[in-house]
Amino acid sequence: MKIILACIAATMCFMASAAEKSVAGPGSPERLIPAPSHIEMKEGVFSLPETDAAYYIKGETKDGLADYMEKSGLELSPAGKASEADILISIGPKELKGAATQGHADEAYLLEITPRQIKVKAGTETGAFYAVQTLLQMTVDGQTRQLQCCRISDAPRFGYRGLHFDVSRHFRSKEFLLKQMDAMALLKLNKMHLHLTDGAGWRIEIEQYPRLTEFAAWRPYGKWTDWAADPVYCERTDPEASGGYYTKDDIREILEYARSRHIEVIPEIEMPGHSEEVMAAYPELSCSGEPYKNSDFCPGKEETFTFLENVLTEVMELFPSEYVHIGGDEASKSGWKTCPDCKRRMQEEGLEDVDELQSYLIHRIEEFVNSKGKKIIGWDEILQGGLAPNATVMSWRGTEGGIKALKSGHDVIMTPSGFCYLDYTQDAPFKEPESIGGYVPLAKTYSYEPVEDGMTEDEASHLLGVQGNLWAEYITQDSHAEYMYYPRAFAIAETGWSPAGKKDYDGFRERALALCDMLQGMGYRTFDLRTEYGDRKESQAPLEHLAKGCKVTYNIRYADQYPAGGESALTDGVCGGWTYGDRKWQGFFSDADVTVDLGDVKPIHYVGATFMNVTGAWVHIPQKMEVYVSEDGVNFSLLGTAWQDISDKQNFIFFKQYSVICNTKARYIRVYAQRATRPGACLFIDELVVN
Ligand code: ACM
Numbered sequence: 001m002k003i004i005l006a007c008i009a010a011t012m013c014f015m016a017s018a019a020e021k022s023v024a025g026p027g028s029p030e031r032l033i034p035a036p037s038h039i040e041m042k043e044g045v046f047s048l049p050e051t052d053a054a055y056y057i058k059g060e061t062k063d064g065l066a067d068y069m070e071k072s073g074l075e076l077s078p079a080g081k082a083s084e085a086d087i088l089i090s091i092g093p094k095e096l097k098g099a100a101t102q103g104h105a106d107e108a109y110l111l112e113i114t115p116r117q118i119k120v121k122a123g124t125e126t127g128a129f130y131a132v133q134t135l136l137q138m139t140v141d142g143q144t145r146q147l148q149c150c151r152i153s154d155a156p157r158f159g160y161r162g163l164h165f166d167v168s169r170h171f172r173s174k175e176f177l178l179k180q181m182d183a184m185a186l187l188k189l190n191k192m193h194l195h196l197t198d199g200a201g202w203r204i205e206i207e208q209y210p211r212l213t214e215f216a217a218w219r220p221y222g223k224w225t226d227w228a229a230d231p232v233y234c235e236r237t238d239p240e241a242s243g244g245y246y247t248k249d250d251i252r253e254i255l256e257y258a259r260s261r262h263i264e265v266i267p268e269i270e271m272p273g274h275s276e277e278v279m280a281a282y283p284e285l286s287c288s289g290e291p292y293k294n295s296d297f298c299p300g301k302e303e304t305f306t307f308l309e310n311v312l313t314e315v316m317e318l319f320p321s322e323y324v325h326i327g328g329d330e331a332s333k334s335g336w337k338t339c340p341d342c343k344r345r346m347q348e349e350g351l352e353d354v355d356e357l358q359s360y361l362i363h364r365i366e367e368f369v370n371s372k373g374k375k376i377i378g379w380d381e382i383l384q385g386g387l388a389p390n391a392t393v394m395s396w397r398g399t400e401g402g403i404k405a406l407k408s409g410h411d412v413i414m415t416p417s418g419f420c421y422l423d424y425t426q427d428a429p430f431k432e433p434e435s436i437g438g439y440v441p442l443a444k445t446y447s448y449e450p451v452e453d454g455m456t457e458d459e460a461s462h463l464l465g466v467q468g469n470l471w472a473e474y475i476t477q478d479s480h481a482e483y484m485y486y487p488r489a490f491a492i493a494e495t496g497w498s499p500a501g502k503k504d505y506d507g508f509r510e511r512a513l514a515l516c517d518m519l520q521g522m523g524y525r526t527f528d529l530r531t532e533y534g535d536r537k538e539s540q541a542p543l544e545h546l547a548k549g550c551k552v553t554y555n556i557r558y559a560d561q562y563p564a565g566g567e568s569a570l571t572d573g574v575c576g577g578w579t580y581g582d583r584k585w586q587g588f589f590s591d592a593d594v595t596v597d598l599g600d601v602k603p604i605h606y607v608g609a610t611f612m613n614v615t616g617a618w619v620h621i622p623q624k625m626e627v628y629v630s631e632d633g634v635n636f637s638l639l640g641t642a643w644q645d646i647s648d649k650q651n652f653i654f655f656k657q658y659s660v661i662c663n664t665k666a667r668y669i670r671v672y673a674q675r676a677t678r679p680g681a682c683l684f685i686d687e688l689v690v691n
């Protein structure tokens with residue numbers, strides 16, 4: 001440790017540069033993400049030597065903390081004795097005495113930076129590891145050696161702080177996962193959810209079922225979008241084969257890397273739906289018994305349970321996680337209604353419907369997993385037909401499922417898609433890579449508060465935490481995946497770690513800018529917050545026009561799922577943003593046909609409406625929009641037709657205004673929009689504008 005001779009001068013210099021910037025400069029604890037529970041600023045600066053900075057650990061370690069620190073950007077080497085260390089780490093059950101640990105003493109730490117030494121105290125190696133992460137962020141991965149003196153007392157709000165990796169839709173290399181674990185550690189994220197199986201490819205070696213990795217892990221199309229149009233698999237040896245899987249040794253390497261970063265890797269094996277690849281490799285597990293017919297396992301057949309239990313046994317032997325995620329989402333159940341095996345099972349077990357049949361499968365699997373000393377997590381669809389007794393629910397279709405599960409005493413992880421789906425576009429779709437749609441900018445992810453009003457203390461105690469999910473249908477490249485994770489994973493981390501009720505988006509954004517710069521310096525690709533466009537301009541201020549506030553009669557009613565503002569939505573002056581999920585767009589699963597009453601006969605020169613196109617979600621601009629006018633509400637004449645004059649396939653997400661320019665008088669205006677011919681196509685309109 002070196003005594004700082006220029007301490008006072010350095011402090012003044014530091015303070016001056018910090019004051020000039022909107023975010024505290026390198027070396028300051030005020031730039032940290034997630035924000036620590038408590039920071040006390042102190043006078044002075046500690047100077048970490050450029051070379052031969054030394055650490056000393058008092059207490060027991062088993063997960064490689066010393067090795068981690070030596071290889072980290074801090075470039076530390078062991079000190080001979082505690083008094084010679086620049087960073088003195090004390091680990092033991094009594095070290096956190098008196099500290100507020102928010103019920104998570106195993107991850108808590110105290111960090112005291114004095115002009116003479118950095119002192120870390122933690123109850124466990126994990127807490128000490130997080131103190132090191134704090135130092136890595138403060139020093140910008142070791143590049144800034146001048147550290148603001150302070151005392152940080154820190155502990156997480158939630159024990160579960162996760163990121164999800166969809167390695168099925170596009171396979172990701174082991175190296176990619178290891179790299180993301182470094183970023184996760186920096187953010188104090190502690191759960192890596194690996195979505196290992198899905199229709200697009202099976203991604204883990206299972207010794208008893210070699211066809212899963214000889215065949216079901218390979219596609220003749222690299223891009224998911226090409227494959228989705230012709231969803232077939234091929235042999236691994238096929239020259240066109242694209243895909244991959246993790247061998248058991250790969251998984252062991254991933255797990256070892258995770259262990260030394262205090263990350264629990266949670267494997268997901270999907271059932272009963274999203275299982276086209278298994279049905280292609282082992283068709284006897286489907287209702288039809290034929291490949292390429294069913295996407296779900298047949299819960300009527302005992303072979304299904306034998307397969308699932310054998311697979312889960314191999315998976316549970318490999319992963320030390322206390323959890324195995326069993327999927328459970330979006331099963332079509334379509335083959336079950338007519339399958340003789342499923343019908344027999346329902347009769348024998350007294351099951352009323354296919355939801356109860358799914359519940360039967362999940363219950364049985366839970367019992368098996370529990371018998372091995374582990375617990376299941378499932379997407380919120382596992383509530384359908386009755387929740388398995390010990391299941392943890394991952395709530396993705398909003399928070400309703402999660403809240404229902406909390407009320408029945410179940411553990412819950414919140415991943416509501418409107419906040420936590422990182423595959424949704426994070427900025428204006430016209431400037432972003434092709435995506436699944438939606439609109440979840442950083443501010444939206446950051447605004448998420450998991451503990452909702454009215455939740456009891458007991459319910460909240462079952463809320464384990466939060467997770468950001470990145471489905472990868474449209475994400476072929478690793479760099480694109482990173483771009484989608486960062487900085488929104490920062491917001492997940494802060495929601496999961498930092499104390500409730502202290503959020504300030506402007507301050508967070510400044511910290512996020514600094515952390516993006518840091519990650520970029522470390523070789524990550526991040527979204528450029530500095531060039532963020534923001535929500536659709538039209539959606540940001542009310543629109544004034546002649547029909548605003550006028551009554552609308554629905555000749556065809558809107559879809560109940562997408563009412564926007566209901567009967568007043570089309571004339572309320574509120575225009576939609578980048579996603580129909582913002583509840584400003586009114587949806588029709590049919591043609592749209594409405595009549596507006598202006599109240600009096602008035603001169604009109606313009607009738608128009610904007611429609612949304614999201615090809616991947618079956619949202620299409622109409623084939624045409626016809627405008628009729630009437631003075632009496634009985635006799636209408638056609639004023640004009642606006643035609644679809646651009647391809648709805650060229651651009652994935654776009655908006656098109658249909659309008660008729662005129663010079664007439666009318667009281668009633670009828671607008672008819674004919675939906676696209678694609679089966680299932682729907683229409684979304686934000687406002688019907690008359691001038
Ligand atoms: C999901 O997004 N289908 C869980």
Ligand code: ZN
Nearest residue numbers: 287298339342
């Ligand atoms: Zn069946």
